Amino acid sequence: MATGSEIDAHRHDDHQIVYAGRGALTVTTGRGTWVAPATRAIWVPAGTVHAHQAHGAVDLHLVGLPVGDNPLGLDEPTVLSVGPLLRELLVAYTRPPLDDRPERSRLRAVLLDQLRAAPRRAVHLPSPVSPRLTALCALLGADPADNRTLAALGREVGASERTLSRLFRAELGMTFPQWRTRLRLHHALVLLARGTPVTAVAHRCGWSSASAFIDVFRRAFGHTPGAELRREHG
Known part of the structure; x- marks a missing residue:
């Protein structure tokens, strides 16, 4: 995403992890705005109406999880700290081919473990x-x-x-x-x-x-x- 570009308000049936590998991304809902540079990711629960805006040139990585799979137990957008290992897992998991190979399933399991352990950061600006x-x-x-x-x-x-x-x-x-x-x-x-x-x-x-x-x-x-x-x- 080019700096300043936006994705209008929308929703997903699945949970989503939003990560900007470069630049910073803001996610805005009716409850406020969350900002995440490359050291953080944003958890967006299923059904949440939200919009994105890029700040700086953004490398956008999106991970979807079925509505029944909520490893963090979160029901509102939350900013998660992204360390070096979690960063590489997010990048690797969203790199093509996006298929059902066994190695990708193992990668996903490690990714979910790291997400559960990721510290949560209060970067929420309520509206x-x-x-x-x-x-x-x-x-x-x-x-x-x-x-x-x-x-x-x-x-x-x-x-x-x-x-x-x-x-x-x-x-x-x-x-x-x-x-x-x-x-x-x-x-x-x-x-x-x-x-x-x-x-x-x-x-x-x-x-x-x-x-x-x-x-x-x-x-x-x-x-x-x-x-x-x-x-x-x-």
Whole structure:
């Protein structure tokens, strides 16, 4: 998939594992957006209406599993960490010929074992429901570097700080600062997949300095944004 290209909303009768071997892919449903660079894959349960968007040139790998075969026991989209072995298994399993040879069945069994053991990563950006919260989230989505307070943003969308704080907890399950940090990390992963330098990512996503960005990114993902950039672009 070329950068910026999209696959419109659709659904599958089977479960699906979506993996971008290069670049980053976002999967969006009515509940929010999940982002996965080459170090992560996304589990999409059967029947889930979802859309894809590519960020950077994406090598897309898709693994389908029958609706009765749910090795992870998950009923909502989930981001899974992809280590070197799982990466090679996903690439090898989706490489032609896609037939029923015994060796491919053995490969599938190992792949499922690795998926069960894969750590789950919270890269989900939940979507709001109420109009005022939707308007506020759209403002920050258009400019993650917007540093206005919740009270200032509330004046623009016609809601009090107290009302918005309540809506963030009720609809998104987190506080406003937590959601804004999640939004910025989401945008950071997309920008890194496109090859944007770390300092520029920090500035465009609203961190006061590159060191502050690096600290938050490392605590969220266990490695630095520089390491993420090198994985994507050597």
